């Protein structure tokens with residue numbers, strides 16, 4: 001890689017000291033790439049087999065219009081998702097507008113007025129809190145008299161088995177919610193092995209309880225997915241991992257047939273539920289994006305590992321640390337300073353293929369309480385399987401870096417962001 005690194009070092013006028021750190025980071029992270037490639041290969045083969053088994057064909061790539069009756073492209077895509085996730089049923093739709101929407105239709109589909117549901121991975125993702133509501137805000141679960149309880153992970157970011165057992169014995173929970181990726185929190189993301197253990201544990205105490213996993217950012221990072229280790233239903237976004245950077249929009253829900261159907265009643269309407277939705281121009285990029293997704297996830301993971309290595313060498317705490325086992329593509333870099341977070345985002349923005357000339361600013365976004373700063377000059381608006389960085393403007397001012405269609409692009413952006421931090425450090429020690 002030194003040809004390319006040399007160019008960057010020249011262009012950015014990097015000092016000898018920082019240059020050394022860059023080369024060390026490249027060498028050290030390379031050692032960790034073997035395992036990433038193993039997993040990518042495994043998942044690529046799994047996806048290829050699902051395409052072949054379901055006889056995907058050129059005709060399926062063209063979308064339908066109107067009601068979308070008999071859209072065999074949509075149906076085949078859903079069969080493929082079903083097989084990959086080892087589910088009984090999947091819906092993969094362009095009219096699921098985001099990850100939040102996918103999560104919402106599951107919760108509204110499966111919970112009834114008077115129900116309580118339980119989160120066991122700490123406070124849910126910011127936008128999910130808006131769905132849950134606090135004081136019967138219009139449209140929220142709270143307005144329907146659906147109650148939410150929450151158990152934090154332990155200090156070590158593991159499930160609190162004792163608390164879970166206590167609550168499950170105390171109260172009836174029709175649904176338990178687990179968020180695999182850490183979101184904007186300081187805890188770690190949850191490994192498939194740990195999801196497996198907790199699913200077994202929950203089913204022993206309360207076999208009726210539905211286990212629902214927010215799978216956003218987790219797809220194809222490990223060799224197994226949540227349903228094959230005991231979860232009942234999962235949801236995620238196609239402008240994250242499974243869209244492979246090509247899917248133009250969309251989300252998915254997969255799991256037990258009965259539960260996925262209930263979610264589909266909320267997506268459309270009872271009676272028409274999963275049988276309508278014209279795919280328009282959705283199918284081609286959804287198929288192709290899924291096919292290349294393991295490769296893109298591999299690029300993103302290599303970029304994340306390089307970034308984690310580089311920024312820890314620059315003296316920042318990173319989560320996960322470079323050689324920690326990963327279950328999602330998100331790389332946290334704890335900056336502890338609002339100005340640094342802004343400058344970090346600015347450096348990443350200026351490294352992007354599109355909109356490299358604009359400066360990101362923190363602003364209020366629908367679904368978020370704190371102002372959020374986001375950077376990413378992406379081909380698909382808001383796509384975070386493409387290189388992007390974001391973070392809420394709150395302590396400890398963590399930059400959440402994720403995605404990257406090209407590992408080399410992530411390397412460049414990380415070096416550029418690192419330069420800002422490195423120069424700050426040199427200045428402050430003068």
Ligand SMILES: *Cc1c(COP(=O)(O)O)cnc(C)c1O
Pocket residue numbers: 098099100101125127179180181182183214216217237
């Ligand atoms: C991105 C994300 C969501 C929400 O997805 P949107 O597409 O932004 O609505 C929910 N949960 C987690 C863990 C996420 O990473």
